[in-house]
Amino acid sequence: MSTSPLDSFLTPRSVAVVGASTTPDKIGAVPLRHLIEHGYDGAIFPINPAHAEVQGLPAYPSLQAVGRPIDLAIFAVPAARVDDAMSDAVAAGVKSVVMFSAGFAEIDDEGARAQRRIAERARAAGIRLLGPNCLGFMNIGRAVYATFSPVLSTGLVASGPVGIVSQSGAFAAYAYGMARERGVGLSVWVATGNEADIQVADCIAWMANDPATRVIMAYLEGCTDGEKLKQALALARAVRKPVVIVKVGRSELGAKAAASHTAALAGDDAVFDALFRQYGVWRARTIDEFFDVAHCLAVSPLPAHGSVGLLTVSGGVGVLMADEAAELGLDVAPMPGEAQARIRARVPFAGTMNPVDVTGQVTADPELLPLAAHTMLAQGGYGALVIFLAAAGLTPAMQAMQLRLAHELTAAHPDRLLMFSTLADAAHQRALAARGCLTFPDPSRALRVLAAADFFRRQFSVPPSLPEQASERTALRLEPGLRNEADALALLREHGIASPAIRRAVSREQACAAAQALGFPVAMKVLSAALPHKTEAGGVVLGVNDLAQAAQAYDRIRERVAAAVPDAAIDGVLVAPMVAGGVECILGAHRDPVLGAVVMLGAGGVNVELMRDVSFRLAPVDRQQARAMIDELKSAPLLRGFRGAPVADVEALADAIVRLSRLAFDAGETLAAIDINPLRVMPVGQGVLALDALVAGRDPEAAGAA
Amino acid sequence: MSTSPLDSFLTPRSVAVVGASTTPDKIGAVPLRHLIEHGYDGAIFPINPAHAEVQGLPAYPSLQAVGRPIDLAIFAVPAARVDDAMSDAVAAGVKSVVMFSAGFAEIDDEGARAQRRIAERARAAGIRLLGPNCLGFMNIGRAVYATFSPVLSTGLVASGPVGIVSQSGAFAAYAYGMARERGVGLSVWVATGNEADIQVADCIAWMANDPATRVIMAYLEGCTDGEKLKQALALARAVRKPVVIVKVGRSELGAKAAASHTAALAGDDAVFDALFRQYGVWRARTIDEFFDVAHCLAVSPLPAHGSVGLLTVSGGVGVLMADEAAELGLDVAPMPGEAQARIRARVPFAGTMNPVDVTGQVTADPELLPLAAHTMLAQGGYGALVIFLAAAGLTPAMQAMQLRLAHELTAAHPDRLLMFSTLADAAHQRALAARGCLTFPDPSRALRVLAAADFFRRQFSVPPSLPEQASERTALRLEPGLRNEADALALLREHGIASPAIRRAVSREQACAAAQALGFPVAMKVLSAALPHKTEAGGVVLGVNDLAQAAQAYDRIRERVAAAVPDAAIDGVLVAPMVAGGVECILGAHRDPVLGAVVMLGAGGVNVELMRDVSFRLAPVDRQQARAMIDELKSAPLLRGFRGAPVADVEALADAIVRLSRLAFDAGETLAAIDINPLRVMPVGQGVLALDALVAGRDPEAAGAA
Incomplete structure (x- = not known):
């Protein structure tokens, strides 16, 4: 199916361990032991000049001495021996290398130089390189254990549809343990370390093509190749595999052009937010959420559509759930009258709108629960259903009822997303998960997960509309430095943005x-x-x-x-x-050093700063994205005829956003920043007017250019 | 210690069960069984005219037939038999009654009338009443089990310092199970049901006086007696017991005066937020947080002061924690240079500012961890320390290290709050909790709990400054209805708020x-x-x-x-x-039907509506609270000389807030709403000017008056 250049790396037919050891827990012993114990079915070659045999397998003095094709060589040797090992690997025609070895860019500049040297040698020989200073990887389904992480010694994770890639080794180990504790099955697990060659983006792209991976989890600290990341996310989006990301670290990459309001407001984090939103990635705010969402995507279908049913045994918690759902933008649509009547016929004092509250009556009459749940899905037609059962998940009778309910409901409505919120032990939670229903003791957590699932439903229900790649731009060159206001406005006019x-x-x-x-x-x-x-x-x-x-x-x-x-x-x-009338905003663009041209729309006056009422997108954007940016502003009502004012020319504003985003995109590396501040949005039919503008170009060749 | 009128209720010396049953799981059997099995040491009187003996105890045909003092009678009978049982209780001189019986106000108007009748009879006889339609209560330390909740059948909770009161029975059962699962020890547990007499507020007040309760948890759906709730919270605050509340349900109590901007913006929820903030209550946003915070307060000390140390084995997660801490308003102060040097001497490439990142090096050199932790507390002097260990909590060696660390650190620094974030099984988590350190797999969750603990530290480090009670007001009568602008401004001038x-x-x-x-x-x-x-x-x-x-x-x-x-x-x-210059805001007050007079400060112009840039407090407020309200506005920088504008007269604004809050408070029941919109805050020394005002009084006697 895939001809990805990482195949020899992630699905190797043979693995050599350079520095193979017989001493347990040595980094040269661990991967070998796991490969042997867990049934890796390719060839395994321990490399150790001092021994004829290691862990029961014949050992070789060097990679060249193996005399057979080696897909993957694991370097479990100190930094000082890496150069020799690389010479050996090049000579032996090794296709991929995993370097556990530490002592490179993470230490000092000299280490960074050594790392570049090794990466260059690998590149020249056509060898793909993971690391150095990395925990390695696992392909769980194929029993490839190219890692020395001690987390394996505390138990193995189940094989499953979730792929995880992490820049950090500590985080990767933690994620492995977290997946195992929760019963989340994994396909591949990769820790990229110093990323001398293979980056998180490469692994995302590989997982997008991997038939064993249905859900992609990535932990990102920084990114040096924005284009590669965009391409990987576009690939995952094209094959409809949900990507869930934790991105930490507001890096200080790239000094901001001090003259630009836009760039100062953006910050790297807002730009990554824009990237994720545009490419349909769910950015998890916490680590719990990261796993909650991935777990749900792995075991449950996406909701059939956007309406959400809430079923509860406690009126108060029903209200809590409804408030939370509304805050998350979920559609808590009321039940049809007939369906309400059906439930009221059984419990006259039940709440039946939505949330449906079957009250404590459920203790006396447990069959109320299936009645209400079936009615909500069949007659209410909800795309998703969250059932709050308080402490009921703890009693054997109610556990049996839940299992029956999960079975019946998923059989009758396989396209609906079902979740329980109740106290339940790990075994009962797993039994329900095996039937496609996750259980969260806290209903707020269930709803947050539902919001993520609904996000992917919306993403996948329309064709992807992604920004163009840098390669597709119509080159345009901005002169380095600032120009005066008249020249700035003239440039904007040339690109279709009017001014007085x-x-x-x-x-x-x-x-x-x-x-x-x-x-x-x-x-x-x-x-x-x-x-x-x-x-x-x-x-x-x-x-x-x-x-x-x-x-x-x-x-x-x-x-x-x-x-x-x-x-x-x-x-x-x-x-x-002097121009009278209209509504002021700020429209700008700047070049992010990693992710390229970014367009920003903000509220006029002090609100852009004090209220941070702004919206960002990677450029270029189309008309639909531009309208979405306008809708995102909290001050958007001002454009719609607030308190009797004339309705502003929102379509002209959307057009200006599209045009500026195209200009910024086409300027490519020569863009520093553009601010139109204020941009006056006149009443409908009168367009927009740039009342002041700043255009800053940059010399892409200049050293340290921002 | 306490002479609370609830003592005979929550710590009864004798308990009678009306409707005592021998049939297991009947609501008249369950409390009796628990009282007997778990060693309640008072007298137990089963009441059942059909049996001479119930569950091995001599039974009586009626309460009167007991012939000995009865502190508490449990009514485990249907609604139809409640009237007779109450007659019996009155005649027998019973002091308190718990009514499990359902079929009252939760059903219909007739039920509500029956409920009022029963409550009135109890009141006339001096009997305190819990319920009807309630799950009852437990005093865990004294083995008083006046409940029929099935949650007990799944296991008992440990005795401990946390008291829980809940309006909802389903929630109370869930909370009991949650406490048991997490190992949170409970003192008392009360489900108040229909609250015909005893309300959540009564129980908070009782727990404030109860020596066994150190932490108070309350789940609130609605409130009919705001003064009682305020008094209970004031009492808890006075004895320095932290109160953690989940408040659900944006009730529709009280139609809002449509003419008033202030009242429309307030909503009940914002007013409850104000109440909680002023009385030092932590309002938990989710149920997980509710328990996380209470658990921490039960096992750990409050932080000695506000600086927070973050120790991590992963640089990326360190950044994630620092970002989260900053968002929560925690003070992530840098380490002193000398302390940094000490850690760098051991790991040259460690991050040492704060977060302190000891890196994966900790696997090779586990003693790094105590070195860094001791250095951070002793030399860094942090009031709290959160230690992120990724998956390390899973290995026996690191578990032993954590236990040793918890022991050493709490012994050396008993006044610091310590938390771990690492994967750990329940047994290890409990072992650490027993040493005063909670463990959360998700570091964000740990930090949120730390923010709550720091909130209580700040609360308890200053004398309480609570609004006056309604009884302390200087009566002032506003005429019902609206007055014209000139009269409104004249009233405000009389109360010290200037206008042109x-x-x-x-x-x-x-x-x-x-x-x-x-x-x-x-x-x-x-x-x-x-x-x-x-x-x-x-x-x-x-x-x-x-x-x-x-x-x-x-x-x-x-x-x-x-x-x-x-x-x-x-x-x-x-x-x-026409008045030129100054910064506009909106200052208002309205009467909340439950909580009384509320004062509001908002941004001027459209921001109060679009950005909801507002701050609320219960009236009256003092100068310090008024300043805090100003600081809460996102638009506060406009008052401080934004972009070269003159600095506004913030002290005069604070004075106006105090004066309006006093006026609103003194007007008591005759206040509907007051809006000053706009209030122009002139440059320093020139005061404030009310440029328009609306004053609406109400007739407290009128039926349905808002």
């Missing part, structure tokens, strides 16, 4: 003539690429009402700017009409 | 004269108690610049209002100076 008619003046007379021609009142602003903060330099006068004021304003601007910033190159004074 | 000089005009000539006297520009507004929404009725003209405009504005206002609202009684037109 403006005039440039380099004398008092020209300024007066310009104001006269435009019609009063006008705004006058100093024109200088060196002064992105014009107001602070005294370079702005608003509401100029006549010729006398225009002359005075021109002189004041020149004087104040000369006093404040005597060395700044001034291109003159810009004269612009 | 205004004039009333009932003719065009008066209006012109008033404008002339005030000086142009002025604002003109229709004056009418019937028109709280003046702008919508065409009743407002701003920026009136001369006499001609004033005359025209007067006419236009009269005409437009007459056209829009022909029947409204008009008191004239108000003329006010």
